[in-house]
Amino acid sequence: MSYVLSGKRAVAEETRRAVEAAIAELGFSVNTVARSLRTGRSSIVALIVPDLSNPFYAQLAASLQEELRTLGLHVMVCDTKADRDEERAYLREAVQQRFAGVVITPFRLVAKDFLPLSEAGVPAVVSADLPFGEMDLVTPDARAAMRAALTEVTRAGRRRIAMIAGPRDATGGDPRLELLRALAVQFGITLPGRLIVRGEHTREAGAAGFAYLMGMKHRPDAVFCANDVVAIGAMDKAEELGVGIPGDVALVGHDDASFASLVRPRLTTVRYPAADVGRAAARLLVERADGRVARRTVRVKAEFISRGTI
Amino acid sequence: MSYVLSGKRAVAEETRRAVEAAIAELGFSVNTVARSLRTGRSSIVALIVPDLSNPFYAQLAASLQEELRTLGLHVMVCDTKADRDEERAYLREAVQQRFAGVVITPFRLVAKDFLPLSEAGVPAVVSADLPFGEMDLVTPDARAAMRAALTEVTRAGRRRIAMIAGPRDATGGDPRLELLRALAVQFGITLPGRLIVRGEHTREAGAAGFAYLMGMKHRPDAVFCANDVVAIGAMDKAEELGVGIPGDVALVGHDDASFASLVRPRLTTVRYPAADVGRAAARLLVERADGRVARRTVRVKAEFISRGTI
DNA sequence: GTGAAAGCGCTAACAG
DNA sequence: CTGTTAGCGCTTTCAC
Numbered sequence: 001m002s003y004v005l006s007g008k009r010a011v012a013e014e015t016r017r018a019v020e021a022a023i024a025e026l027g028f029s030v031n032t033v034a035r036s037l038r039t040g041r042s043s044i045v046a047l048i049v050p051d052l053s054n055p056f057y058a059q060l061a062a063s064l065q066e067e068l069r070t071l072g073l074h075v076m077v078c079d080t081k082a083d084r085d086e087e088r089a090y091l092r093e094a095v096q097q098r099f100a101g102v103v104i105t106p107f108r109l110v111a112k113d114f115l116p117l118s119e120a121g122v123p124a125v126v127s128a129d130l131p132f133g134e135m136d137l138v139t140p141d142a143r144a145a146m147r148a149a150l151t152e153v154t155r156a157g158r159r160r161i162a163m164i165a166g167p168r169d170a171t172g173g174d175p176r177l178e179l180l181r182a183l184a185v186q187f188g189i190t191l192p193g194r195l196i197v198r199g200e201h202t203r204e205a206g207a208a209g210f211a212y213l214m215g216m217k218h219r220p221d222a223v224f225c226a227n228d229v230v231a232i233g234a235m236d237k238a239e240e241l242g243v244g245i246p247g248d249v250a251l252v253g254h255d256d257a258s259f260a261s262l263v264r265p266r267l268t269t270v271r272y273p274a275a276d277v278g279r280a281a282a283r284l285l286v287e288r289a290d291g292r293v294a295r296r297t298v299r300v301k302a303e304f305i306s307r308g309t310i
Numbered sequence: 311m312s313y314v315l316s317g318k319r320a321v322a323e324e325t326r327r328a329v330e331a332a333i334a335e336l337g338f339s340v341n342t343v344a345r346s347l348r349t350g351r352s353s354i355v356a357l358i359v360p361d362l363s364n365p366f367y368a369q370l371a372a373s374l375q376e377e378l379r380t381l382g383l384h385v386m387v388c389d390t391k392a393d394r395d396e397e398r399a400y401l402r403e404a405v406q407q408r409f410a411g412v413v414i415t416p417f418r419l420v421a422k423d424f425l426p427l428s429e430a431g432v433p434a435v436v437s438a439d440l441p442f443g444e445m446d447l448v449t450p451d452a453r454a455a456m457r458a459a460l461t462e463v464t465r466a467g468r469r470r471i472a473m474i475a476g477p478r479d480a481t482g483g484d485p486r487l488e489l490l491r492a493l494a495v496q497f498g499i500t501l502p503g504r505l506i507v508r509g510e511h512t513r514e515a516g517a518a519g520f521a522y523l524m525g526m527k528h529r530p531d532a533v534f535c536a537n538d539v540v541a542i543g544a545m546d547k548a549e550e551l552g553v554g555i556p557g558d559v560a561l562v563g564h565d566d567a568s569f570a571s572l573v574r575p576r577l578t579t580v581r582y583p584a585a586d587v588g589r590a591a592a593r594l595l596v597e598r599a600d601g602r603v604a605r606r607t608v609r610v611k612a613e614f615i616s617r618g619t620i
Numbered sequence: 621g622t623g624a625a626a627g628c629g630c631t632a633a634c635a636g
Numbered sequence: 637c638t639g640t641t642a643g644c645g646c647t648t649t650c651a652c
Contacts, residue, residue, distance in 0.1 A: 003622090006647085012621060027429055032406040033347045034645035037628050042343065042407070044386075052387070053368040053568065061362055061389060074403055076354075076386030077362070079372060093384055096342040097352075119337055232572065258363065262542065264574045313638090318631085322637065344629035347644050 005030060036098055044074050044099050045285065048090045050107040051201060052079035054229050055258040056274050057105070060127070063278025064103060071286065073100055082200060084108035095120040101285045103127060106171045107201075123288035125281045129175035134295055136284040138277050141299040142176070145270045146183050148304035149252050152268075153222045154187050156310055158250050162195035162220035164209035164230050174198075176254060180224055195220055199230070206233020207240075214241055214249075222250040222310075228257040231267055235309075251309040265308030272302045315340060346408055354384050354409050355595065358400045360417040361511060362389035364539050365568040366584050367415070370437070373588025374413060381596065383410055392510060394418035405430040411595045413437065416481045417511075433598035435591045439485035444605055446594040448587050451609040452486070455580045456493050458614035459562050462578075463532045464497050466620055468560050472505035472530035474519035474540050484508075486564060490534055505530055509540070516543020517550075524551055524559075532560040532620075538567040541577055541619075561619040575618030582612045 003009045004019040011019075022028070036042040047064055049057040057077075065075040078093075080086035087109050094102045095116050102117065102124040111133050117124050118134050125136040153161065161184060165174040181191050197212050199205030206225060210233065213220055225231035231253035238245050245251050245265060253260055256271035280298040287296070313319045314329040321329075332338070346352040357374055359367040367387075375385040390396035397419050404412045405426050412427065412434040421443050427434050428444050435446040463471065471494060475484040491501050507522050509515030516535060520543065523530055535541035541563035548555050555561050555575060563570055566581035590608040597606070 008647085010621065015622085027426065029402065029406055029426065029430070031347070031408070031645050032403075033343060033352065033408050034628090035647075037341070037343045037347050037630085037644090038646045038648085040628075044407075046386070052362070052371055053365050055363050055365065058363040058368065058389075061387075062391070065389060074388070074400070076356070076388060077371075078384070078386060079368075079375060081372070090384070092339065093342075096339055097354075098341070098343050116337065116339065120339070259569045259572055262569055262572055320637065325638080341629050344644090345631075347628090347646085348630045348632085350644075 040098055041100055042098050043072055044076055044097065045101045045103065046076055046078055046090060046094050046099050048078045048080060048087065048094075048102060048104040050080055050082040050087075050105060051229070052077060054201070054227070054255075056227070056255045056272075059258070059274035060278045063275040064282055065278075067279050067282030068285070080107065082107040084113075088113055091117055095122050098122070101125070101288070103281045103285070106132065108169060109171055123285055125284045127277055127281060128172065130172040131295075131297065136288070136295060137297040138280045138284070139297060139299055140272050140302045142179060142270055142272070142302035143183070145302040145304040146179055147186075148306075149224075149268070149270060149310075150180075150183055150187050150189075152304075152306060152310050153250055153252070154189070156222075156246070156250060158222040158310075159189060160195070160218065160220045161189055161191055161222045161224065162197070162213050163191065163224040164197050164199065164206055164213075164226060164234060166198065166226045167200055168198050174226065176224075176226060201227055201229055203229055203233035203236065206230035207237040208233075210234035210237040211241070214238075214243055220249065222252070224252045225254060228253040228255045228260045228267060228269055231269070231309075232259065232263060235263055235267070246309050253309075256305055260305075261307065268307045268309040269305050270302050271305045273300060276300045350408055351410055352408050353382055354386055354407065355411045355413065356386055356388055356400060356404050356409050358388045358390060358397065358404075358412060358414040360390055360392040360397075360415060361539070362387060364511070364537070364565075366538070366565045366582075369568070369584035370588045373585040374592055375588075377589050377592030378595070390417065392417040394423075398423055401427055405432050408432070411435070411598070413591045413595070416442065418479060419481055433595055435594045437587055437591060438482065440482040441605075441607065446598070446605060447607040448590045448594070449607060449609055450582050450612050452489060452580055452582070452612035453493070455612040455614040456489055457496075458616075459534075459578070459580060459620075460490075460493055460497050460499075462614075462616060462620050463560055463562070464499070466532075466556070466560060468532040468620075469499060470505070470528065470530045471499055471501055471532045471534065472507070472523050473501065473534040474507045474509065474516055474523075474536060474544060476508065476536045477510055478508050484536065486534075486536060511537055511539055513539055513543035513546065516540035517547040518543075520544035520547040521551070524548075524553055530559065532562070534562045535564060538563040538565045538570045538577060538579055541579070542569065542573060545573055545577070545619075556619050563619075566615055570615075571617065578617045578619040579615050580612050581615045583610060586610045 078090040105127045126132045127138045165177040197209035253269035260267040388400040436442045437448045475487045507519035563579035570577040
């Protein structure tokens with residue numbers, strides 16, 4: 001392609017004008033495919049998420065995009081619907097298409113699914129609770145926030161705590177559950193296995209899990225949810241069942257997705273700031289492009305948001 | 311690349327095994343960039359939308375993806391935040407990257423912004439209320455649904471109808487407003503310009519618009535909204551202002567985004583089925599790939615959903 | 621300051 | 637059934 005467009009070497013004024021005229025007349029536009037073939041890198045960054053209808057990820061996308069656009073990088077969002085084959089398909093696509101980078105929240109992937117990525121040298125940052133091999137990591141620091149949640153729950157006199165957790169076969173188990181368990185003992189509370197319900201991160205699963213818990217002889221008086229989508233499902237079911245929230249049962253969500261403040265009562269939740277995650281991921285990606293090779297981890301602080309469900 | 315992978319011609323069993331062994335050992339994977347350069351087409355379809363945090367578009371994305379994946383096409387979602395420069399940037403990217411197709415809901419684009427696309431021969435389908443040049447179109451048929459909404463509104467004794475519409479510089483003006491106006495006269499109602507507020511398709515704009523309307527000497531007793539996000543914003547403000555919904559003011563949304571049934575009272579709305587739109591768009595894209603050249607329009611029927619805000 | 625040419629990895633056409 | 641080759645449009649190097 002002409003040096004006029006790339007600006008990589010000096011060009012005489014006269015030549016430049018001639019070229020520009022030709023470009024305008026022919027409607028010429030660079031073929032970035034050829035460029036990518038030559039350079040081995042495209043300008044697309046893939047954001048791979050389990051559920052695009054969860055506004056948390058939409059926000060993450062917006063923030064990542066904003067950070068990256070000044071660098072001429074384009075973000076494309078891939079929705080895997082929490083399906084491992086889809087996750088792998090997009091990862092494969094990322095290397096085949098020689099993407100500039102990948103930001104991914106894995107849901108059912110295991111470490112070795114990332115091998116092709118690292119072999120191909122596609123920079124990747126994982127947004128998850130646990131590290132993944134060589135990848136850079138953006139991870140929540142939710143300890144203080146969860147402790148605050150537990151403080152409020154116990155102060156309200158609740159002792160029988162349940163959790164509607166993620167599916168058993170999810171990547172890394174459910175670290176939010178582990179954290180809750182670990183913290184609960186500090187309050188003299190144990191979470192018996194029977195009070196742990198598992199399901200997808202969907203409204204339906206939230207409803208089903210809540211229904212199950214409410215069908216028990218000794219109902220819990222507080223329910224933590226894997227995320228806000230699940231919590232909303234629980235609220236659906238509570239209304240259907242005539243279970244008062246927070247009168248009969250306290251409810252705690254996770255993420256602070258946009259609709260958490262929409263429902264009535266407003267959902268008390270542990271906020272994980274999507275915009276910060278996006279910014280951190282963008283920064284890690286840029287550093288990689290600038291040549292960093294060492295693995296890095298960025299912790300993003302979560303925050304307890306007390307609203308109306310405790 | 312080897313014919314083993316592409317399956318485009320018969321290969322002896324022995325050869326196949328040798329090749330497959332080599333592939334496994336070297337961790338070889340096709341370079342689709344080179345393929346795209348050669349064939350002039352990638353396998354990516356871009357879905358370009360104004361607001362990814364509106365779950366309507368997330369659903370559209372999911373449906374489009376589902377339809378296209380069997381054809382080996384990958385959907386990548388681009389969020390333009392209703393910004394014309396972003397819209398153009400993604401359109402440009404689509405031709406430079408030789409995308410297999412584009413599905414777009416234009417927000418501030420004008421017809422000539424599509425020229426590069428059609429010149430480059432990238433198949434595009436527009437999801438909008440109005441046609442766009444040569445592009446295929448998926449468009450709502452909302453007449454009956456809007457009439458049903460007006461019927462319920464007038465039956466409730468409301469006569470002073472306002473609308474919180476989209477911005478004045480939006481692509482095609484605001485056809486939803488035009489439709490409302492046209493239909494209202496059939497009910498002997500006119501919508502004075504003073505009762506039309508304009509703003510972005512955001513919660514904030516909805517709140518601001520509603521506040522403005524409530525500040526008038528002769529308040530409207532029914533408010534139609536450009537979409538559900540705007541309607542939610544109006545509800546935020548109604549609560550803040552102590553305005554009863556539907557007691558003091560009836561409210562009608564548009565789209566039936568997932569959170570319409572989440573708020574209390576539940577939002578009455580004109581449902582535009584995102585999944586059907588995605589399917590229609592996929593079909594149009596496929597037909598184009600199969601060689602159709604004539605422009606096509608698919609109408610998708612909207613439906614009035616009566617809930618709690620009239 | 622500019623021109624020429626190699627080569628990225630693939631597909632498709634042609635020859636055996 | 638298989639081998640060979642041109643060429644997609646770009647970047648980069650080398651020569652002028």
